[in-house]
Amino acid sequence: xxxxxxxxxxxxxxxxxxxxxxxxxxxxxxxxxxxxxxxxxxxxxxxxxxxxxxxxxxxxxxxxxxxxxxxxxxxxxxxxxxxxxxxxxxxxxxxxxxxxxxxxxxxxxxxxxxxxxxxxxxxxxxxxxxxxxxxxxxxxxxxxxxxxxxxxxxxxxxxxxxxxxxxxxxxxxxxxxxxxxxxxxxxxxxxxxxxxxxxxxxxxxxxxxxxxxxxxxxxxxxxxxxxxxxxxxxxxxxxxxxxxxxxxxxxxxxxxxxxxxxxxxxxxxxxxxxxxxxxxxxxxxxxxxxxxxxxxxxxxxxxxxxxxxxxxxxxxxxxxxxxxxxxxxxxxxxxxxxxxxxxxxxxxxxxxxxxxxxxxxxxxxxxxxxxxxxxxxxxxxxxxxxxxxxxxxxxxxxxxxxxxxxxxxxxxxxxxxxxxxxxxxxx
Numbered sequence: 001x002x003x004x005x006x007x008x009x010x011x012x013x014x015x016x017x018x019x020x021x022x023x024x025x026x027x028x029x030x031x032x033x034x035x036x037x038x039x040x041x042x043x044x045x046x047x048x049x050x051x052x053x054x055x056x057x058x059x060x061x062x063x064x065x066x067x068x069x070x071x072x073x074x075x076x077x078x079x080x081x082x083x084x085x086x087x088x089x090x091x092x093x094x095x096x097x098x099x100x101x102x103x104x105x106x107x108x109x110x111x112x113x114x115x116x117x118x119x120x121x122x123x124x125x126x127x128x129x130x131x132x133x134x135x136x137x138x139x140x141x142x143x144x145x146x147x148x149x150x151x152x153x154x155x156x157x158x159x160x161x162x163x164x165x166x167x168x169x170x171x172x173x174x175x176x177x178x179x180x181x182x183x184x185x186x187x188x189x190x191x192x193x194x195x196x197x198x199x200x201x202x203x204x205x206x207x208x209x210x211x212x213x214x215x216x217x218x219x220x221x222x223x224x225x226x227x228x229x230x231x232x233x234x235x236x237x238x239x240x241x242x243x244x245x246x247x248x249x250x251x252x253x254x255x256x257x258x259x260x261x262x263x264x265x266x267x268x269x270x271x272x273x274x275x276x277x278x279x280x281x282x283x284x285x286x287x288x289x290x291x292x293x294x295x296x297x298x299x300x301x302x303x304x305x306x307x308x309x310x311x312x313x314x315x316x317x318x319x320x321x322x323x324x325x326x327x328x329x330x331x332x333x334x335x336x337x338x339x340x341x342x343x344x345x346x347x348x349x350x351x352x353x354x355x356x357x358x359x360x361x362x363x364x365x366x367x368x369x370x371x372x373x374x375x376x377x378x379x380x381x382x383x384x385x386x387x388x389x390x391x392x393x394x395x396x397x398x399x400x401x402x403x404x405x406x407x408x409x410x411x412x413x414x415x416x417x418x419x420x421x422x423x424x425x426x427x
């Protein structure tokens with residue numbers, strides 16, 4: 001038996017700690033809400049953290065042991081909800097922060113879910129389909145005690161897919177003795193997946209960009225856009241923004257970025273990525289770095305890749321007028337203060353990328369009722385929920401004279417705290 005030979009999980013500087021970043025935003029909002037100290041302590045920490053060894057027989061006959069996590073941050077408003085990622089950078093700190101962000105994300109758009117997140121530290125591109133299936137099934141077996149449509153409902157995330165969700169569903173169903181469609185969302189359509197789920201996060205980002213510019217009194221048509229991260233979220237957002245009349249002038253992924261003042265064909269670029277896996281080799285503009293992409297003079301910047309890309313070191317060079325956070329945690333708290341001082345409007349992650357979990361809720365509801373909605377119905381209801389949530393956060397930010405991020409946290413934390421007070425403490 002051998003341990004997986006991955007580089008050590010990255011040690012983050014204080015500004016870069018995902019959970020510290022979440023806690024910093026939480027504390028600022030809790031103080032403005034005058035939250036009771038004991039309740040604040042309860043809401044800040046996760047309810048449950050699970051770490052499991054994931055032994056996998058590799059194709060060459062070696063037995064390798066991976067490390068997996070599943071964190072339930074809060075289930076007071078409903079089942080835990082949150083994705084599962086397969087990535088070399090997975091750590092308990094990261095997963096705990098993402099689970100907390102899911103709590104606030106679900107609450108800010110009034111979904112009857114709590115927050116959860118999971119991940120396995122591995123390198124999916126270096127693994128075969130068979131190895132990934134065995135990894136998925138053994139990880140699922142390791143956390144199966146917490147899974148269920150009424151307790152903890154995973155979804156796809158970084159380097160996971162509809163197929164991975166199908167393997168989780170099958171593993172869970174084999175253990176329970178019956179098929180349970182509602183145990184995961186983001187499934188294939190033929191297995192109870194919802195129309196519109198794949199595009200939902202990018203569609204939500206597009207809607208938030210439109211609402212933000214409308215609030216500022218600027219037209220969306222002809223707005224210039226830079227998108228960092230050209231996976232599912234970034235590519236969908238770029239395509240839909242282009243359909244709204246925007247000019248996508250820069251896109252990027254882990255291989256670097258491309259800039260064209262006259263615009264990039266978002267659909268053509270997405271087709272290239274679908275064929276080749278990355279933007280590497282795509283010829284439609286000048287090659288630039290992802291760091292350069294972030295500082296381009298554009299109307300809309302969409303960081304849709306990794307966390308902690310906008311920091312105190314580069315916030316002073318950001319020239320976008322509006323930032324729509326398609327990724328989780330792309331801006332550090334230190335950078336937030338600098339951006340706010342410079343008058344750059346940031347639509348925070350817990351609001352900006354809530355489209356995915358919103359349609360995941362629709363999928364869960366459809367599975368529980370044994371019914372299916374049309375894609376038009378899904379998109380209409382998504383727009384209604386996100387538009388209402390943006391207006392609520394914007395109004396709170398006006399009343400309390402705080403940033404959209406602080407207002408979003410206040411809205412979410414206030415809702416979770418209210419349910420805690422109603423339910424009381426079991427002792």
